[in-house]
Every structure is written in C-alpha cells, then in structure tokens.
Amino acid sequence: MKTINEHIKQNSFVHVYLLYGKEQQAVRIYRNKLLKALLGTDSLDELKQDMNFSLFVGTPFDVSSAIEIASSYPFFAEKRVILIENSKAFSAENAGLAKCIRELPETNYVIFTEEEISSKKGLFEAIKEVGYVCEINEQPQGFIEGWIIKELSFSGKRISRTALDTLLNRTGMDMMRIKNEMDKLIAYKGEDTDIKVDDVLALVSENPQNQVFKMVDAMSEKKVDLAMQFYSDLLELKVAPQKILSLIERQMRILYQVKDLRSKGFSTNAIADSVKGIKYVNKLVNQASKFSMKEITDCMNDCVDLNLKSRTGALTDRMAVELIIVKYSQRSSTK
Missing domain, CATH: 1.20.272.10 (Zinc Finger, Delta Prime; domain 3)
Structure with a gap:
C-alpha cells in the first residue's frame, strides 16, 4: 500500500493494479485513491458519465468486452480507466485477458478488486509482471484510527479519545463493521458534533x-x-x-x-x-x-x-x- 501512495505522490502509475484481500473496506479506500489520482474523482456516479471510464461488476464477467475496451485508446482524453470488481476473473488463467494486460496502450489503466484469488497463474502472473499486486488484510490500529477520524470529519463529527478507544474495543479491527457503526453514530448524533463514550456504549454492541x-x-x-x-x-x-x-x-x-x-x-x-x-x-x-x-x-x-x-x-x-x-x-x- 505504501507503493500505491508513492505512485500517487509521484504521479507515476503502473498500468494495471490488483487489490484484493479480506479487508474490503481498505480495498475500497485504495481503489478510490487510485481513481481520484487518475481521473480527478472517486465518485462512481460521476465516473459513469465519463466515456473514458468503464466499470465491470460481479459475474458473469464479459471478458471479451473488457479486452476490447482495454485495448482501445481514450476518446479525446489522456487516459482511459477500466475498473473490474469481484469478477472471479482469477478463478482461471484467463489467457486472453492476460495477453491484453501485457499489451495495454500507454494511455490505459486497469484496476481489479477482488476479495479472494483462487488462481495465481495466468492473469495473476501477468499483473504481477507488468503491474502491481497488493493483498490487503487487517490494517494496523494507527491506520484505522486515522481513517475513522477522517471519515467522521467528512460528516462534521468529532470523536473523543476515550470514545474512539471504546469504539475499537467493541468492534475490533473489522473496518466494514466500524463503517457500519460510524454510520449509526452519525445518524444518531444528528446536528450534534461530538461523539462521546456514552454514545458508543448506547449504540455499538460488544465485539x-x-x-x-x-x-x-x-x-x-x-x-x-x-x-x-x-x-x-x-x-x-x-x-x-x-x-x-x-x-x-x-x-x-x-x-x-x-x-x-x-x-x-x-x-x-x-x-x-x-x-x-x-x-x-x-x-x-x-x-x-x-x-x-x-x-x-x-x-x-x-x-x-x-x-x-x-x-x-x-x-x-x-x-x-x-x-x-x-x-x-x-x-x-x-x-
């Protein structure tokens, strides 16, 4: 993940990324960082209006269409980005897509996100060869604390140190659960800015x-x-x-x-x-x-x-x- 941050800082990217692992909330965070750095926004609703952005979600995955789009130059723009999520494309070698990945135009970028990788041959090997593969599992507590504070600040909320400790003590380091509990706390507090220990105790069940x-x-x-x-x-x-x-x-x-x-x-x-x-x-x-x-x-x-x-x-x-x-x-x- 430090590599992704470094790519963004230097504005120098590889042309294909694979982000996968059990901590899907963190996968989404780094996916969004890449989208924002490449296209100026991480809003999928906005990106869907961009003719140089393509999104493939879930199965069945239309491999032929993905190859065709990934091989095409952008339309009156510097970049084309293809986001492929939970496609199960790594359940087989996918030789055609692997070949496409190795021959991407210099203008094109492909981001894969998956929860599990069942085969580390073919497509996986191609991405590892020409791009960047990042497995994302449980994150360090410091990273999670910083993420919580940032997410709450976006909603105009602050959390005390003791309330933050209590929240993590109850949720553990599962970022998906933390996100759900934060959403509950934000809704519960309404116009009130400060999230306190009593709020966490009232809403968040014991881990x-x-x-x-x-x-x-x-x-x-x-x-x-x-x-x-x-x-x-x-x-x-x-x-x-x-x-x-x-x-x-x-x-x-x-x-x-x-x-x-x-x-x-x-x-x-x-x-x-x-x-x-x-x-x-x-x-x-x-x-x-x-x-x-x-x-x-x-x-x-x-x-x-x-x-x-x-x-x-x-x-x-x-x-x-x-x-x-x-x-x-x-x-x-x-x-």
Whole structure:
C-alpha cells in the first residue's frame, strides 16, 4: 500500500493494479485513491458519465468486452480507466485477458478488486509482471484510527479519545463493521458534533472476541460461574456456540504464541511485533501466565475435537462449549 501512495505522490502509475484481500473496506479506500489520482474523482456516479471510464461488476464477467475496451485508446482524453470488481476473473488463467494486460496502450489503466484469488497463474502472473499486486488484510490500529477520524470529519463529527478507544474495543479491527457503526453514530448524533463514550456504549454492541477474552480470563482465574455468565452473554448476542468454540481456540492459539515468546525472554513490545494483529499485550501476557502450556495445547485440541463431535451430532454445540469452560476453569498445579 505504501507503493500505491508513492505512485500517487509521484504521479507515476503502473498500468494495471490488483487489490484484493479480506479487508474490503481498505480495498475500497485504495481503489478510490487510485481513481481520484487518475481521473480527478472517486465518485462512481460521476465516473459513469465519463466515456473514458468503464466499470465491470460481479459475474458473469464479459471478458471479451473488457479486452476490447482495454485495448482501445481514450476518446479525446489522456487516459482511459477500466475498473473490474469481484469478477472471479482469477478463478482461471484467463489467457486472453492476460495477453491484453501485457499489451495495454500507454494511455490505459486497469484496476481489479477482488476479495479472494483462487488462481495465481495466468492473469495473476501477468499483473504481477507488468503491474502491481497488493493483498490487503487487517490494517494496523494507527491506520484505522486515522481513517475513522477522517471519515467522521467528512460528516462534521468529532470523536473523543476515550470514545474512539471504546469504539475499537467493541468492534475490533473489522473496518466494514466500524463503517457500519460510524454510520449509526452519525445518524444518531444528528446536528450534534461530538461523539462521546456514552454514545458508543448506547449504540455499538460488544465485539464477540472481546467477550470471549473476558470469558477465557474468567477461566484463567478459575471462576467457572463468571465464565458461564460471559458465555450466556454471548448467546444473548446471537453468537452461535460453534463460533464461540472457534473463538476460544483462536484465543488459546494467541496465548500459546505469547507464552512461548515470553518463555524465550521476549519483551512485551517484542511480542507485540512478533504476533500479528494482537492488542493489549500486557493483558495477554497476564492471561497466558495463568494457564500452563499443557492446558493451552490441550484446550486447542479439545476445541477441534468437540467442534467435530458437535458437527457430527455426537453432542450438542452448547454442551461442547460448556465442557471446555468447566474443564479449563479447574485448577492446575503446573503453569
């Protein structure tokens, strides 16, 4: 993504970009940056009126038309831009489109956006060869905070530091969810400029992963009743038991990494740098210290085993979660 920013800063672009990954909100942000830099606006409604802009969305994808347009020079303009979104064009080699990409006129630019890439041959290889490929997944917290502040300012809103922390604590780093919650907050505040902690608490529901953290924390403290209460809260939030089981397993995998690095003498800052996508490292170190490594590995294995049993009907999914909570809320002599 730094490469895209550098291209824009220098006003020097490659002729084809592929932006893909799980964080689709960030994909859209960088797509819009490219559109604005190339054509002066990122408004698709405005661009649709431009005869030198073409948009292909979804399937079925008309490959022949895309090749024809991409091979044609712009009409009384310096640039022609073709935007191709969620086309599934990377599910096959697409030799014809790959050839077109390699032979684009100097005036033409093609931007692909996808959520997943199922084949990294043919078309993908062509773009990598002559253009720029950027996989965009979970973004750093600093980037997300800056984006939130900027988006809210566009709507005439400000958010306090504590309200921002509370928002991220409840949503996690999922930018799509954050965008939805921001839209709710903007509508809720009306003419009022300032978004406060109470506004976030009133409108934004708790992030299931945060609830699971609290539940696992109660398990680490061997407080089975409290852990069961957090489990009940998750069910009230309409989180499926199998999802809860997978979140417990995810939390244990993080604790495994944290505990392993801690045992090797890593500082909290070094752990934060080594384990991708984690927050509140001190809390994780503290939580990991209350489980033995055997408990953590056994819990991960039990989560997988019980998930399979619940899927095959050997026991209910609710019972699977309850067994994990009860078993790992019991005291162990080894840490």
